[in-house]
Amino acid sequence: MHPRRSIQQVLLCDLCETVPLQSHCEVCNINLCKACVGEHLSGSFERHNVMPYLQRKSTPNYPKCPEHAEKPCELHCENCDIHVCIKCVSSGKHEGHKLSEFPEKLSVKTQSLQKDLEELETRIYPRYEEMTYDVQTERADIETYYGKLKTAAEEEGELLEREINAIVKQRKSEIQEMKNKHLFTLYKNADEITQIITELRQIISDLKSILKSNDVSLISNYKSRNSEFRTLPPEIRVTLPSSTPQKINTDQLREMFGCLSPLSINTEHGGTVKLAEAVSSPLVKPLLDEPRLAAIIDTGYSGLYSVSCLSEDQVWTCGNNNTMKLLNLQSKLLTSIQTKSGDTPRDIAVTRDGDLVYTDYDSVRLVKNKKIRTVITLQDWVPHYVCSSASDDILVTMVSVYLKQSKVVRYSGSKEKQNIQFDDQGRPLYSSGYSYKFISENRNLDICVADWSARTVVVVNQSGKLRFRYTGHPSNTEQSFTPVGITTDSQSHILTADSENQRIHILDQDGQFLRYIHCDLRRPFGLCVDIRDSLFVAECDTAKVRKILYLSAQC
CATH class of the missing domain: 1.20.5 (Single alpha-helices involved in coiled-coils or other helix-helix interfaces)
Structure with missing residues (x-):
């Protein structure tokens, strides 16, 4: 590295390159030592402006004029689209042209x-x-x-x-x-x-x-028996068996062996990284003054904890036993899956591919074509609630085995990609202890956690930086805010179930309270929305799922 470029060295004079610099010429944009200042000022008839180096301004390094080498180009001719100096302007070549100063440009x-x-x-x-x-x-x-x-x-x-x-x-x-x-x-x-x-x-x-x-x-007395022996005993004629090996038909053998589907490699368009201001807005759907009940699904559990949409008319549910049920709007059981461990699942979510993810005692498992595969196995942490992100990652809330710490972890397949636990001051973002911490990703990629024990909704951005905390609406005086289930919609609304107050809070993406949803709810617990922004609410005590329309474009 050049000695004048190293941050470990003293900055040197641009002329002699041996003595530490002390001054700066604004006109020529060079650094000078004390001895070289005199030589710089005496060696030319040009105007100079020498000042102490520490008092120098952030002066642009103007390009030299191609026609007048001794002059810097401090102007730009918009008509000719070239840089010009004062002499170029005074020559009359750019008379009537629009000139702009370089600082502005x-x-x-x-x-x-x-x-x-x-x-x-x-x-x-x-x-x-x-x-x-x-x-x-x-x-x-x-x-x-x-x-x-x-x-x-x-x-x-x-x-x-x-x-x-x-x-x-x-x-x-x-x-x-x-x-x-x-x-x-x-x-x-x-x-x-x-x-x-x-x-x-x-x-x-x-x-x-x-x-x-x-x-x-x-x-x-002798009697001849020769005639008896003239007829010889029968001869045994045996046709020996033979083995005729068949010619091996390689094609049939390969067919018996099965075949590989061909490898297909397609190069898809990589997409475009959009500017923040260029992201298209979704169709605006104003909130209804009075949300409307569209359907009630009876799940058959004695206690219902979570619901996750597979489609507009099919939902996965889990409750207080080891069976997860797929039901339609008419409460018909379409499919049921038992947990691999036999334990009650803590939470469920549906991936972008339509597969089911659930959390077990120490694992996160994926159900695909009714086959269960363990995706993540933990040792010192216990997984609780789960959601699938827009990038098809899995976000999991978890607590340490001694219940002293909580965090959110992002996984891509089985690989950990992100760990969210502390704010910029090193303080825990989430409460400790064994408590509900439902999770959802917003359309703007914020990560929203309903922290029941802290009576707070905690929202961080995609990088894990704290954006805001929501602790309930000021009008909430009868009972403490008790957030459990949480979900988001196409409008980037955040919806959280306030179980003890029998209602849903609707917030905007910045945490501002917008409205309540009541609809005669009885201990709402788990929440999800489908692709049309219909809200599905899992009622813990009644074990029923209510489908609610709360946006005007749904009706």
Whole structure:
């Protein structure tokens, strides 16, 4: 590094580059030591303005005029769109043209640069960092996924091998059985012939004895049996079995083995990072003066805790047992899922893909196609309430095992991306202890937590910085504010269930109270809204879900 550029070195004179600087010439925009000041002032007839370095102003470094090298361009000709100096103007070449001073032009340009810098730092660069993190996460997931494919191929191969081995074993058994039968037949035939040979030998011996004896009675009593033996015993004709191996049909074998779907790689448009002021506003939906009850769903629980919308007419629910139920507006049970651990789920949420997420004793689990997969397992923390974010991350409120700390953690798949626990002064954002802390992400990406124990709704921005706390409306004098369930809508309204006061508070995105929803609610607990901003309220005591219309565009 150049010695004059290092922050560890003393700043040196721009002329001699050996002595520490003391002065600054505003006109020439150079730094000077004491000795070089005199040389600078005496070496030219130009006007100079030398001052102590610490008293220097933030003087723009004007470009030199291409036609009058000794003069800086302090003006800009709008007609010619070029920088000009005083001599250019006095020459008459730009007579009648619109001239603007450089400071004015510079100020506008500086503001534009400042906006570019702010956008790059706060929006564009973080998005690229997030994309890099997503790619790294996807690489890890790919390793796992392709590993599973290889394992599945090995298992399929082992299955086929077992089937082939079984077929070979059966074939060998059949061959042995045929061989035994064949040998038995041959042995039996040989025994019969051996018996006849024995008998023939005896007859031959007897005949020889008779002929030698010349005994008349023996000769006269002899009866020939030759005709009996002239007919030979039957010959055994056996057609030997043969094995005709079939030619292996590779295509059929591959078909038996199953097939891989083709790898499809599509490059999609990466989207655009929008400016804050350029974000399009949603359709404005004014609040109704009187919210309207649209439907009541009977869940069948004895105590109902959470509700999450799958669609406009289907909701997931969980209550005081280990079964999560998918119901329609007519209270018909469509699907039910039991928790993997057998424990009661603490909370449920539906992801952007329509899968169900729920929190268990020490885990966050995902239900996809009725199969339960553990996504997150914790050791020193206990997960409580959960929501799915606009970026398809999972936000989880949790408490330490000793109930002394609480926090919010953002996960992308199984990877922790963000930890929200303290404010800028290092103070806890959320109350400690085992209490309800429902969570929701607003349309402006704020993270909203209903902290029941603290009697407060805590709202932080996307970076985890505290935006505001809401502790209830001043008119709330009968009973303390008791926030439990919380949700948000397309208007960035924040809705929270005030269970002990039997009502819903509606706030704007900055925490300003707008209105109550009553609708004869009985201990409202869990909340959610569907894509049309219909509000679903889970009543704890009645175990019913109420669908409420509270925005004018819904009717």
